[in-house]
Amino acid sequence: MNEQYNPKAIEHKWQAFWEEKGVDRTREASDRPKFYALEQFPYPSGKLHMGHMRVYSIGDVVARFKRMNGYRVLHPMGWDAFGMPAENAAIQNKAQPAKWTLDNIAQMRAQQKQLGVSYDWAREITTCEPDYYKFTQWLFLLFYERGLAYRKKAAVNWCPSCHTVLANEQVEDGLCWRCESVVEKKELEQWFFRITEYADRLLDDLDRLDGWPEKVKLMQRNWIGRSYGTEVTFTLPDLAGTKGSDAEVAKVAGADVGEGANVVDAVDASASTSDAGDVPTVSVFTTRPDTLFGVTYMVVAPEHPLVERLIRGKQNEQKIRDFIAELRTKSEIDRTSAEAEKIGYFTGSYAVHPLTGERIPVWVANYVLMDYGTGAVMGVPAHDERDFAFATTYGLPVKKVIERTIEPLPEPLTEAFVEDGVLVNSGDFNGLPNRDAMEKISATLVAEGKGKQTISYRLRDWLVSRQRYWGAPIPIVYCDSCGVVPVPKEQLPVLLPEDVQFDGHSNPLTTSPTYAQTTCPQCGGKARRETDTMDTFIDSSWYFLRFADPHNTELPFAKEKADQWMAVDEYIGGVEHAILHMLYSRFFTKVLYDAGMVSVEEPFQSLLTQGMVLKDGAKMSKSKGNVVSPNEIVEKYGADTGRLFILFAAPPERDLEWNDAGVEGAYRFLNRVWRMVYRNRDLFGTEQAAVRANACPDSKALHRTMHYTVKKVTEDVGERYHFNTAISAVMELVNAINSYPETADRGTLREAVKHVVMLLAPFTPHIAEELWQVIGHTDSVHEQNWPAYDEAALAVDEVEIAVQINGKVRGKLVIPAAAERQEVEEMALAEAKIKEQLAGKTVRKVIVVPKKLVNIVAK
Numbered sequence: 001m002n003e004q005y006n007p008k009a010i011e012h013k014w015q016a017f018w019e020e021k022g023v024d025r026t027r028e029a030s031d032r033p034k035f036y037a038l039e040q041f042p043y044p045s046g047k048l049h050m051g052h053m054r055v056y057s058i059g060d061v062v063a064r065f066k067r068m069n070g071y072r073v074l075h076p077m078g079w080d081a082f083g084m085p086a087e088n089a090a091i092q093n094k095a096q097p098a099k100w101t102l103d104n105i106a107q108m109r110a111q112q113k114q115l116g117v118s119y120d121w122a123r124e125i126t127t128c129e130p131d132y133y134k135f136t137q138w139l140f141l142l143f144y145e146r147g148l149a150y151r152k153k154a155a156v157n158w159c160p161s162c163h164t165v166l167a168n169e170q171v172e173d174g175l176c177w178r179c180e181s182v183v184e185k186k187e188l189e190q191w192f193f194r195i196t197e198y199a200d201r202l203l204d205d206l207d208r209l210d211g212w213p214e215k216v217k218l219m220q221r222n223w224i225g226r227s228y229g230t231e232v233t234f235t236l237p238d239l240a241g242t243k244g245s246d247a248e249v250a251k252v253a254g255a256d257v258g259e260g261a262n263v264v265d266a267v268d269a270s271a272s273t274s275d276a277g278d279v280p281t282v283s284v285f286t287t288r289p290d291t292l293f294g295v296t297y298m299v300v301a302p303e304h305p306l307v308e309r310l311i312r313g314k315q316n317e318q319k320i321r322d323f324i325a326e327l328r329t330k331s332e333i334d335r336t337s338a339e340a341e342k343i344g345y346f347t348g349s350y351a352v353h354p355l356t357g358e359r360i361p362v363w364v365a366n367y368v369l370m371d372y373g374t375g376a377v378m379g380v381p382a383h384d385e386r387d388f389a390f391a392t393t394y395g396l397p398v399k400k401v402i403e404r405t406i407e408p409l410p411e412p413l414t415e416a417f418v419e420d421g422v423l424v425n426s427g428d429f430n431g432l433p434n435r436d437a438m439e440k441i442s443a444t445l446v447a448e449g450k451g452k453q454t455i456s457y458r459l460r461d462w463l464v465s466r467q468r469y470w471g472a473p474i475p476i477v478y479c480d481s482c483g484v485v486p487v488p489k490e491q492l493p494v495l496l497p498e499d500v501q502f503d504g505h506s507n508p509l510t511t512s513p514t515y516a517q518t519t520c521p522q523c524g525g526k527a528r529r530e531t532d533t534m535d536t537f538i539d540s541s542w543y544f545l546r547f548a549d550p551h552n553t554e555l556p557f558a559k560e561k562a563d564q565w566m567a568v569d570e571y572i573g574g575v576e577h578a579i580l581h582m583l584y585s586r587f588f589t590k591v592l593y594d595a596g597m598v599s600v601e602e603p604f605q606s607l608l609t610q611g612m613v614l615k616d617g618a619k620m621s622k623s624k625g626n627v628v629s630p631n632e633i634v635e636k637y638g639a640d641t642g643r644l645f646i647l648f649a650a651p652p653e654r655d656l657e658w659n660d661a662g663v664e665g666a667y668r669f670l671n672r673v674w675r676m677v678y679r680n681r682d683l684f685g686t687e688q689a690a691v692r693a694n695a696c697p698d699s700k701a702l703h704r705t706m707h708y709t710v711k712k713v714t715e716d717v718g719e720r721y722h723f724n725t726a727i728s729a730v731m732e733l734v735n736a737i738n739s740y741p742e743t744a745d746r747g748t749l750r751e752a753v754k755h756v757v758m759l760l761a762p763f764t765p766h767i768a769e770e771l772w773q774v775i776g777h778t779d780s781v782h783e784q785n786w787p788a789y790d791e792a793a794l795a796v797d798e799v800e801i802a803v804q805i806n807g808k809v810r811g812k813l814v815i816p817a818a819a820e821r822q823e824v825e826e827m828a829l830a831e832a833k834i835k836e837q838l839a840g841k842t843v844r845k846v847i848v849v850p851k852k853l854v855n856i857v858a859k
């Protein structure tokens with residue numbers, strides 16, 4: 001027998017054993033409760049980094065713990081395998097993206113297996129394989145059938161010299177990442193998913209997700225950004241009789257205008273103006289109708305359909321045209337960031353205030369976005385910080401309409417007053433608290449046909465087209481006679497062609513001589529295939545469902561299989577995916593629920609966002625040169641030490657500071673456990689002594705420590721995921737065993753040793769398995785029932801209490817914890833020291849505070 005802990009000798013052996021015995025296989029049919037543990041599947045970059053090792057270690061503790069606690073567990077792994085890096089590698093190395101990707105997967109899978117993570121590899125999925133993307137396409141068609149996939153023009157980043165569309169992350173400071181040309185915006189037909197139709201459900205159902213961190217829910221709420229407000233209609237009498245040009249009407253109908261319902265209203269408003277004689281109108285979206293009397297100007301977005309008519313023939317016309325042309329090159333983020341300079345021009349036109357009839361100058365400015373609200377806002381400088389700054393810059397008047405109640409505001413205002421108060425300068429509404437005025441003014445506008453109550457969302461529809469090769473082809477063809485035709489489901493998958501060029505100068509899919517030409521599935525005539533592929537976020541929006549039924553060839557998954565496992569009970573991953581991936585997965589699940597394909601409306605019941613792995617205070621990264629690779633650690637110390645260190649060094653949600661001494665410490669601890677088990681292995685002979693836990697104080701104490709440790713680990717792991725404190729409790733139990741006297745009860749010792757092995761199983765699975773065999777078992781420790789603890793054994797059965805005479809402590813007493821009041825009183829009075837001090841006094845009264853003290857009142 002090898003008495004030296006040698007991880008190399010045991011880890012591989014047990015990995016092979018588990019695989020052969022199918023220890024990590026999912027047990028489907030069983031009456032045990034289900035538990036679905038899932039770590040976010042990785043992008044196959046080629047190498048595991050410490051962040052991966054951390055998330056898999058956490059997930060594995062959860063999965064193993066649940067198995068031992070009587071659950072049937074689904075714990076799968078796969079690959080988020082489409083995406084840009086494979087295509088860039090293809091350009092650089094002339095290797096096919098498929099080959100590059102699959103090679104990387106092979107390497108990473110081998111590394112994962114070295115970590116001893118208990119994945120059911122029979123369920124592995126790879127999103128770039130046709131057997132998977134066939135169903136990604138199938139789901140695209142489902143969305144299309146349900147009216148949730150549609151096409152419209154949208155601005156994309158376009159590099160004029162590479163002739164290609166660039167993803168946002170390929171645009172660096174406005175330049176193409178490859179050739180450094182200035183990137184332009186170009187309008188192209190793109191596919192979208194109508195996620196906005198689910199905005200309310202995506203928002204409201206967040207309240208059901210008790211197992212999610214508040215901060216993640218808040219991020220999702222902000223991303224969806226629902227605002228209740230009022231649309232207020234202003235008239236533009238000066239524009240009556242001027243008509244929109246045909247070009248303008250065309251523009252209004254398509255390109256620049258977003259898809260939101262509000263924008264459609266804006267279009268209606270301007271469209272109605274072409275009826276000669278009618279007075280044109282413009283609506284603004286405001287969340288503050290109470291400030292309506294404080295409007296001193298109005299601003300429309302540069303892309304607003306009315307801009308043309310507002311500026312035509314006016315003094316600033318040319319300046320505004322130049323300004324708009326320049327803005328086209330700016331991103332929405334640049335335009336709206338708080339630091340961005342607010343630039344505007346007076347159009348030369350005026351609107352009329354709906355309640356006062358005042359003439360309000362209409363401006364155009366960069367900070368108003370066309371695709372939020374109505375694309376027009378009312379400026380209230382007295383009560384909005386942004387408007388105050390704008391009015392100050394351009395010399396626009398500031399009109400106070402809310403007065404502070406405690407102390408009047410300074411005159412003139414030195415900054416916007418954004419708190420609550422009472423209305424002034426607001427006609428009939430004067431004197432109302434502004435919160436009440438919101439309702440009242442809004443109601444008045446609605447009654448007079450000058451406004452309506454609306455809801456606006458920040459959330460936009462999801463642009464899913466990519467002009468890229470390495471993604472799931474969009475299964476659509478275009479036919480001259482039939483138009484847009486979905487590929488029939490039985491013809492899926494639409495396979496990626498291999499006769500393509502990776503020259504970096506175009507979408508490779510368009511370079512295939514064969515791919516785009518096809519026949520129309522409806523009329524059999526000539527047709528053209530869609531050459532866009534899908535955003536890879538689509539692949540990862542349903543993979544957790546595929547794991548429930550990974551080999552289905554007819555459907556993405558069968559409902560009864562999905563229902564067996566969904567929702568994911570614990571989803572573990574990085575906070576960087578807290579918004580988009582989570583939102584898209586939630587959206588998919590709701591659509592599939594509506595389609596009757598699954599019975600849950602939310603995919604992830606509980607979410608654990610793990611912290612980063614830092615070294616020397618900074619995130620590990622190649623550029624900082626502070627990377628420690630999992631490989632290195634496994635080579636030097638074995639996977640168990642790496643796992644133990646990672647789990648011990650910080651609770652999962654916190655950042656973890658890498659520490660070589662800490663790794664050494666974890667290794668030393670495992671060595672200690674190893675020697676401890678070997679030293680005591682003879683206790684597990686054929687004739688085992690019975691446990692006599694009460695035989696002596698030492699055995700009683702060890703017995704108690706053991707039960708305490710079981711309870712602590714059970715609760716820390718099962719309820720809180722405090723793996724670090726669980727591990728430290730096991731360390732204390734090992735200490736207690738090591739200082740247990742030779743003469744004390746052997747049975748108690750044997751039980752304690754065995755429990756250490758079992759308690760370590762979820763954290764350090766290989767050494768636990770090896771030592772399990774050392775103490776005489778032939779089955780797997782991972783298939784044992786998690787040890788139970790005995791509350792009674794935890795009870796500390798004697799307590800020390802203070803004995804006071806007239807409030808002063810005069811002695812101590814050790815008594816049975818269960819002693820009755822009367823007994824306690826008698827024992828106190830019988831105590832030698834106390835007796836002595838009471839000599840010559842009369843006891844008047846004895847007060848007993850159970851388990852704490854006895855106070856004797858005597859004179």
Ligand code: ANZ
Binds near residue numbers: 286372
């Ligand atoms: C007048 C007003 C007065 C406003 C006031 C605020 C404070 P949230 O809450 O984010 O929905 N707004 C409306 N549409 C806009 C657009 N397309 N681009 C830029 N800003 C726009 O914000 C709603 C507020 O944002 C609206 O209420 C409007 O300014 C502005 F004391 O109207 B408010």
Ligand code: ZN
Binds near residue numbers: 479482485521
């Ligand atoms: Zn056709």
